[in-house]
Amino acid sequence: MSYRINDAVEWVGKKDWDLRTFHGWEYSTHRGTSYNAYLVRDEKVALIDTVWKPYAAEFVANLKKVIDLDEIDYIIINHGEEDHSGALPELMREIPDKPIYCTKNCVKSLKGQYHQDWNFVEVKTGDRLSLGARDLIFIEARMLHWPDTMFTYMTRDNILFSNDAFGQHYASEFLYNDEVDQAELYQEALKYYANILTPFSRFVISKINEFASLNLPLDMICTSHGIIWRDKPMQIVEKYLEWAKDYQEDQITLLYDTMWHGTKYVADAIAAGIRQANPKVTVKLLNTGSTDKNDIITEVFKSKVVLVGSPTVNRTVLTSIAAILDMMKGLEFKNKKAAAFGTYGWGGEGVKIINEWLQACGMELFDEGLRINWKPDEEGISKCLELGRKAGELAKG
Ligand code: FEO
Numbered sequence: 001m002s003y004r005i006n007d008a009v010e011w012v013g014k015k016d017w018d019l020r021t022f023h024g025w026e027y028s029t030h031r032g033t034s035y036n037a038y039l040v041r042d043e044k045v046a047l048i049d050t051v052w053k054p055y056a057a058e059f060v061a062n063l064k065k066v067i068d069l070d071e072i073d074y075i076i077i078n079h080g081e082e083d084h085s086g087a088l089p090e091l092m093r094e095i096p097d098k099p100i101y102c103t104k105n106c107v108k109s110l111k112g113q114y115h116q117d118w119n120f121v122e123v124k125t126g127d128r129l130s131l132g133a134r135d136l137i138f139i140e141a142r143m144l145h146w147p148d149t150m151f152t153y154m155t156r157d158n159i160l161f162s163n164d165a166f167g168q169h170y171a172s173e174f175l176y177n178d179e180v181d182q183a184e185l186y187q188e189a190l191k192y193y194a195n196i197l198t199p200f201s202r203f204v205i206s207k208i209n210e211f212a213s214l215n216l217p218l219d220m221i222c223t224s225h226g227i228i229w230r231d232k233p234m235q236i237v238e239k240y241l242e243w244a245k246d247y248q249e250d251q252i253t254l255l256y257d258t259m260w261h262g263t264k265y266v267a268d269a270i271a272a273g274i275r276q277a278n279p280k281v282t283v284k285l286l287n288t289g290s291t292d293k294n295d296i297i298t299e300v301f302k303s304k305v306v307l308v309g310s311p312t313v314n315r316t317v318l319t320s321i322a323a324i325l326d327m328m329k330g331l332e333f334k335n336k337k338a339a340a341f342g343t344y345g346w347g348g349e350g351v352k353i354i355n356e357w358l359q360a361c362g363m364e365l366f367d368e369g370l371r372i373n374w375k376p377d378e379e380g381i382s383k384c385l386e387l388g389r390k391a392g393e394l395a396k397g
Pocket of ligand 1: 079081082083084145146164225
């Protein structure tokens, strides 16, 4: 399957409707994904990116239906991760001498993964490759999201091939941003940013500013996942700038896991306290044992205040709480306030452990944390309400 984007560019990727986890088990893909590859025909022909390895044979077979592979002059690999480079071995068996244009780090990653000494051409920011009427301009985009990543900009049609940046794990029968449900599109774009790009936010800001300083007109952003931004493509660039600057909505999120509902009662009472102090703030209670972890991370990303609770079990916290705190630590959220809560029967170390994790996550503790022995009685409920009111007041700021 291929789709014509304009006179010169054809989409030759793969829509993966069935995919439900990506990066192993690290990223949930409720709406599948796509691996977008593009064929550019001018006096010279360039292929930009490929698809994930399981679809390599299908990709090469489809490519042969639209072009004689010998007519491809250049292969551009914007990023070496397997979802974009995975079809290279299959393709290079057919056209082994064709040059592969990519960054120095990408050469390292491709050699490391495929152990092939292909005809690599290392490029850096500002290098140009003429296709005839159009030039490809390469722009290194280190840490968006790997050290090997680059963007490829095409003159005349003013297209930025941005690879993962501005993408979404979103399979759709449509190709463009103006054709799909906007709520779905932005939900997936935000989830993608929160779960993949958050630790690299300062690189996002500097790369966008650097691209703006080049004064290149922008008519379309062709991502490597999900839909293409053709309608007001700057809208997603502006969103990225907003998300990169310690993004917050008017939201408080409570994350908890529970064994016999004691910690759940505490969470419910804290939420009631929040509503007493701040009826306007959005409050979300998420059970980490039953809620998708990437959806949780997206809600944390949106929050001003995060409260995390667990019972103490075997002198530690429940595994779903430990796992989500570990994810939060890696994502390095900024400008968020936090507190811990939990129940215990005997030891009660859980709150102290959560406090240590929250600090390791870079969050500012606004309370020493609330420990409730067994289940909250009347006095315990009033302590929960008090912590909730404190969080609610904090979120007004
Ligand atoms: Fe879509 Fe970083 O690979």
